Amino acid sequence: MDGEPQESDSEPGRPKKDSDYDESSSDGEPAKSKPKIQPKKKRKKKKKSLVKRASSAYMFFSKEIRAKIVEESKSSGTKMSFAEIAREVSRRWSLTSPEEKEPYQEMNKKDKLRYEEELANAPPPDPDSDSDSDEKPAKKKKKKKRDPNLPKRPKTGFFFYLDKQRQIIAEEFPNMKMSERSKLLGQRWQKLTEEEKAPFIALNAKAKEEYKVAMVNYNRNKVLEGGGD
Secondary structure, three states, X not given: OOOXXXXXXXXXXXXXXXXXXXXXXXXXOEOXXXXXXXXXXXXXXXXXXXXXXXXXXXXXXXXXXXXXXXXXXXXXXXXXOHHHHHHHHHHHHHHOOHHHHHHHHHHHHHHHHHHXXXXXXXXXXXXXXXXXXXXXXXXXXXXXXXXXOOOOOOOOHHHHHHHHHHHHHHHHOOOOOHHHHHHHHHHHHHHOOHHHHHHHHHHHHHHHHHHHHHHHHHHHHHHHOOOOO
């Protein structure tokens, strides 16, 4: 009957939901569906190497100087934050002369040899069960092969001093670690007078001249061989 109220699909007083409406819009076109949110992929944890990487010259310097900076800040009554200490370490490193850096560079070279040796003797890593079979292993950068004919850079005065003193220190302190020996040699080098350093500086000057001559001959030979483009 015309007087009877028409039945509604929705309950009275209840607001309509999106599902109550027709999937098509008023102009007859299908309504746009909401984009599905893709779940985030879990990042794979990289397996830590069992071999400790070689410390840089700066890291050796930092280990030694950090304790001094902390002690200085305590004695002055001003407590420094971790970031402030790191900045102070960096500032002091930038003020360190090349000769003063040489002991730490020597320690870095020794530590690199230690790392390479331990890495060569380390057991192969276990296969990762969580890794995808489709995933390709990361490509390793090929190290540029050094030309065997390229002359070696001249030794510094400090390294000539090391050559002479290394065996003496080894006999004097047979149980001392290699890193500690290098540190001790660096301290002894810094305490030498200019006169005591003079023979080693002279050896460095001679090595520089020999290196210059060797490089001239090396470059000339490369041109003659057609490799000096």
